[in-house]
Amino acid sequence: MKMWIMVRREIVVPGALAAVVIYLITAMSSHLPLLQPKSMQSFIMTMLYWMTLSITAFLGAVSSAGDRENNSWNFNRSLPVTMERIWTERTMTAFIMTVLLMFGFYGWDPIRIIEYSPGLFLTVFAFSNLCGLGLRTVIHGAVAGLIVTIVITSTAYILLEDNASISLILNGIHVMAGLAGLISSFICCRWVE
């Protein structure tokens, strides 16, 4: 419930604004002969993709850095449960929301899933979560998570650019890196002050 309240108060304003923006751009596209429909569609999808990715980064960071930023970390520690359990509950709640968000973005379109790597969401989520443990503020955690994800993606791209099935391999790398980030975060949560 706490997560839901946080997400609701964080997402409602930018979400409404995003809906207006997408509507305006879509309406404008029919009056612009210079952009082909495919380009416009691609642009809108890229914008949506970045928004979804940003929200994912925040969900990951909020689940670990939110309490620390609100000074309720000590309250969590005083609870008669282990830190691992607190981490699991908070992170898994945020992860379920991320999965729902991903479903909203991908829909049932297999081409979209191929074009926009779903593994990237897991990586962003995991490293935002991990960086949220190390950096105190939510926004710094989210930004750090995004930067680490870009580094991983760029490194993999430089290494594999000439590979024919690069998108498939990149997805695999993202999933592996995301799992590694989540496990690291799980291990590190007990040592965080």
Next chain:
Amino acid sequence: MGNDPVRALIWKEFREQINLFALSLGAVTLIFVFHSIMRYVKPEHYWAGHDAIVTFIFIMWLVLSTGTIAGAFSSDRDRGACNFIAALPVRPLWIWIVKVSVAAYVTAAVVIFTLLTGWLFGYSNELSLLLPHLIIPLRLMGVMVVCTLFVAVFFRRAMTIWLTGMLLGTVLIMGYFLMVLYLAWEPSFPQWSIYIVLGCMVAGSAWADGVILSGGLRSGFQKGILILFVSGLVVLSLTTEYFATFYRYPDPVTARTLKIVDDGNCLLIQSDLIAPIHVLDIETGVIRRVSRRFALCSWGEDIHLSQSGRYMLVQQYRYLFGLFPLSRSMCNDLQSDPAVRAIQRHLHLGSRPAVNFQVIDLRTGHRFDLDEFERSEAIFPLGWHPGDDLLICLSICKTPRGNERNLCTFSPCGDLIRQWKSCQDCRYTLSYGRESIVKIDHVEMETINPCKFTYEHMVIGETEWNPVDSLEEVPRLSPDGLWEIRIEIDDSGTSHFVCKSRHDSDNPSFDLGSLSTLHPVFRWMPDSSSVLCRRDDESRQPVLEMFDPLTQSVTPLASTVSEAFSQVVRSSQIYFAVSENGKWIVIREQANRSASLFAFSVDNPQTFKVWKGAEAIGWEYGKRFLYRTGKMIRAWNPRTDADSDWFPGRGRRQA
């Protein structure tokens, strides 16, 4: 107000940013180290990762700048430290200045570190090209930061600040981006509409300010932010050109236009239609920028290179601050001249074109602007003179007797070489219907096609002559200027293509076939020793033949090699690329979006090579043929019949 609280505030802000700062420096170093290692271990992957690096820098700067700003404003509120900050003996304006300054310093430090690290790892050449590209992310970053600052005043939560700021920035940038793109492509777009849009935006901002101000602002720095926001809008409107030219690193493997120029020494690269033109020196691997943005290097069928391939004609769109199209200031008499209208229609220039023509020296980057004319005179380039590097232009002057049209030739440096004055005893005709301009003199006729940029000069006596469409395909003069192909009409009234010496009148002309031949294609060998011709034989089957004008012999080429090859020769859209020594010929077949290249030897046409799905680039200086397949540039060495990955800087050594 003492200095200590301000100093304490600075250190507090910096301590909050230090972790993100350190992470960014580590990420930058890691990427450059990794790419350097990859370049050393796998040199054939020379181009791999340039996109990745630029994308990485672009996204990292953007994310970091908005993150530091949004973090500076949201963290204190989320942590409940606002009361503590308010209790400090510091004015709110100073708090705002400190927060923004620290975030700006952190971002600037990362930017400088990125550039320095790139330079240290040997990316100076790339960086010199990246810098103008990275100005765009910097400006984009500025817009995002202004929007984030604006939003940070009204919203309290980190994610709301972040996402709303990003969205506002995206709306502003995309709005201007689309508007300028529209103007770039549609110069006849009414200019006053842009002023209306701009006026509406400024009025909207002023109204928003008024509403907020009437409600009462809580502190002075919020007023500052609003003023900054409105100023940002004004600055943005003056720098829109940069957002419209969202061009990428001129990567040959993804470039839209890729051609070998300057006798195989350079590779011409243009990423997309509005990107600047770059030239890559094949031998050294150095890339130079030779044009401004909005330079259109190909219209019609091909790029317009001079005979030597060193000079190129481009259309350059002009904008004041990237926003207001600068129209040609021609007087009304010239505007209404049918010749001006015809040319403007051919080139899709609109009624008040914001375009001028430029001749670019691809070797030195020098540009000669054809637009330097008076209000009473207009000059339009019609094409390059075959055989030399002279540019043929049509000059239209306003005189008391009416408009006077003259043909003139310019050197690539802009010097007027020759002018043919029209006078009373000459018959002078402009033929718009056939998209050509014909000047008929007593004994001479010149036809110039402004659409396809071909030029013909022939002596016809007093005979009237009608332009022939198929003549447009004929290259008139041989590269050495000694021979020419022209049309002659025999006694039976049939027109023939004839090859004749321009200087030796005793040398009989050589018949290359009748005009009834469908789609004849002629190509002179680089040394002018022979003409490669694709025409129909007696049974009306297309054949490939070589004519030697000296011996007047005909050598059929590759007529019975294979069905696939014959099909290529029969193709209506045919492309030849002849090697420097004239020994090797590459033909392109374009069928249903899939192109195939055929290479064969002139001496032994039975052996040939096929690359499926490949795109021809041309013969490089090192006498290898370059082609692009997928995301790779490959080079074929005809002497060893070996294909290898190509990357610049080793052209001569490898050949």
